[in-house]
Every structure is written in C-alpha cells, then in structure tokens.
Amino acid sequence: MPGAGTRPGTTVAEPAPARLLDLSRLVSRADRLPTGIDRVELAYLRELLAETVPLFGLVRTAWGYLLLDRNGCQALLDRATGQASWGRPDLLSRLRRGLGPQRQRAESDLRRVAVARCLPSRLASMLSRHLDRGTTYINVGHANLTEKTLFCVKQSLEGRIVVMVHDTIPLDYPHYQRPGTVERFRAMLNRVQRYATLILCNSACTRADVTRHMTPRGTVPDMLVAWLGVEDLTPDPDVRLPPGFDENRPCFITIGTIEPRKNHMFLLDLWTDMVTEMRPEKMPQLLICGARGWNNADVFARLDSDPMMGLHVFEMPGLSDGQIAALLLRMNGALFPSHAEGFGLPPAEALSLGVPVICNSLDIYIEILGHNPVYASVRDSYLWRQETERLAHSQNTGQITGKKFQPPTWRAHFNTVLSSL
DSSP: OOOTTOOOOOOOOOOOOOEEEEOHHHHHTTTSOOOHHHHHHHHHHHHHHHSSSOEEEEEEOSSSEEEEOHHHHHHHHHHHTTSSOOOOOOHHHHHSTTOOHHHHHHHHHHHHHOSEEEOGGGHHHHHHHHSOTTOEEEEOSSOSOOHHHHHHHHHHHOSOEEEEEOOOHHHHOGGGSOTTHHHHHHHHHHHHHHHOSEEEESSHHHHHHHHHHHGGGSOOOEEEEOOOOOOOOOOOTTOOOOTTOOTTSOEEEEESOBOGGGOHHHHHHHHHHHHHHSOGGGOOEEEEESOBOSSOHHHHHHHHHOTTBTTTEEEOOSOOHHHHHHHHTTOSEEEEOOSOOSSOHHHHHHHHTTOOEEEOOOHHHHHHHTTSSEEOOTTOHHHHHHHHHHHHTOSSTTOOOSSOOOOOOHHHHHHHHHTTO
16 A cells, blocks of 8 residues: 555556658649659648647758647648739749749748758757657658758657558669669668668558568568548539540540650550541540649650540640549549559549449559459450440449449548657
C-alpha cells in the first residue's frame, strides 16, 4: 500500500510527437493542375490538419526554407484548393529569375504567414529553435529529399523520418525518362535508404520494386504498404466538348500526361486502323486528356498534323478533375495502354464512376483494380480493337453491368499509416 501522505500513481499518456509535413511539391507546382502525387500531398495535408497532433509544414522555396504552423498549413490548403486566392508577389519573388507568376505569389503568401524562415545554411538551427525533439518528418511528394534537408531533419529533430516512394519507374524504364532523371532518382532513393526510418509504399508492387533496388546496397528500412485513396469526383456541368465532336457517335477517353510510357502512339495507331475500315458515321471518337510531356516528338507531331485530329481524335489538355469526371460519364469506355504505372488513379476513378476500362495487363493494375477492367496486352492490337468496338456498340453505353467497383479509400489508407506513426 502507499505510505502515509502519498497517493496512488497515475499513468499519463505521453503526448504524440509533432508532425512536420513537407509541402515543397505543392508550392513548386502552384501554377499547374494537380497530378497524382500532388493529390497525395494534398490528401496528407487535409488529414493531418484534421488530427489533434501538432502539425507544421516545411517548404523549400527559391530563397531558402519556410516553416509553417497549423494556421500556415491551412492557408496553403485553402489556396491550393481554390478556397482562397494567392496574394501579390513580394519583392523577393519579383527579384528571383525563373519563377512563374503563380509560384511568385505562392512563395510570397507563405513568407507572410510563416512562423520562421531561413537561408539553406540555417535549416538545422531553425528546426531546433521551433520544433521539439522527436518530431516526425513526413515527405510523400518525392520533393525536397535532398542531403541537406534529410541530414538537418535527422540532426535537429532526432525523430522518425517517414518517406513515401510512389514507384521506381525511372530506374526500371530509363528509356522513357528525361535526361538526368535516372541519375537524380537513383541518388534520391539512396538517400531515402540511408535516412528513412519508415518507407510508405502505395502498393505491394512498389514495395517489391523498392526492396529489389535497395537490397544490393545494404539494409532496407521498414516498409508499410497502404493503397492510395480514390476520391469521389464531382462532375462539372460546364464542361464543353471540343469543336467537331459528334455526340451521336461512340467515344472513348484516355487520361494522363502525354509522355512515352503512357503509350498514346498505340491508341493513335489503333484509331488509324479503324479509320481505314469503318464508315465515318460509325467511327468511334477518342478524347486525349492530359498535358504534353517530354521525349514524345513523334506523338506530338501526330497530334499536330494527323487528319484524324478534330474529326475522330481530340486533344483536351488543362481539364480539372470535375471536367474529367463529367467527360467520363459520357464515354463508352476509358483506355489505358500504359507501359508502366506507379498506381493507376485514372482507371480506378473511371471504374468508380461505372465506366468500363480497357488497360494493359500490368501487375499494378491487377493488384489495385482486380478483375474489374478488361486486360489486354499492348502486344495484341487485335484484342484491343475487338474490345474497343464491342464497347462502342454495346447497348449498356458508358456503364458497367453488375456490381460496381469499390475503390480503395483514403480512410483505409490513413487508418493504416497513422497507426504506425
């Protein structure tokens, strides 16, 4: 029993360590529509803002580093999602060459709300002054994973370093990459192996790929698989179809940056074959939705000069998620002949809306999408044409019959991840 004048001891739960979310990617891409990885960083920002655990944001800008508190993180979310507008660029942004107007405004706004800022050489000092030891650093954007950032975070915070690796495509398919990408990615992955205490993988396929690349170099950090969430898309009723589009003819859509691994040339060749054998009024149409990327001069030339353009094939860049959703609901199907993918959000989103999907038989598609799409190897153009024409003439236009695809959710993702932090 306790002695006189004492009370039974009580156990007080240790407060959860603060979280430092790297938001450099969102800020660096403030002038672009969000891609898949951008949307992951946004999802983490939303979720961690909704948690009670203290949250800070780290942003690498053109002039150095900014530290945001919860209010600063909320201000960034509001602006990145269009709930608020970016302000006027300050003098520092106007003096920095090479910054686009939107990024000038973004960095200026965040300087105005930051709780601290520093030149690159003072990063460790800034983190030590403002954050408690044990703070967990989280980077899900493949950005700012530099030697300086990781070293300073480890030295100053002595907390966990959690990094998401979305894929190893630059190492596995170097011939699809821009000059210098492979070397930069390999160096980044080596730094992640040395510094990370936990690697988040968006799929079992990615975990296997990361393990394969890291094992020859030594100890592999702990890894956790958590599928990404597929968001409910709200169709935008104001989406406009391009001039020359015939609403009485069947139509298909493909979604993604026009880069070599997305294999747009395969679809252009497929449409060319159909044009030579089908009457124009029966010919299906194709919407190519995505910005032009890199290393794809032959495809760009086709898009600029092919007689099918504006008649059977239409290029539609710069669409919002809501506009894409509205188009999907009008389609006979969505086509994805990619040579490689990191996860495959567009086909998952199409399936979740009830739109039939034909895609290349990639392991990542099979893992995430299960039996729901039609799988057709891009080595079998006859099968692609057969399945495309079947959907074009189906009586169930634009809708999958039977049980609807249940996509992975962000709630399930964060239940897995946050329980491990």
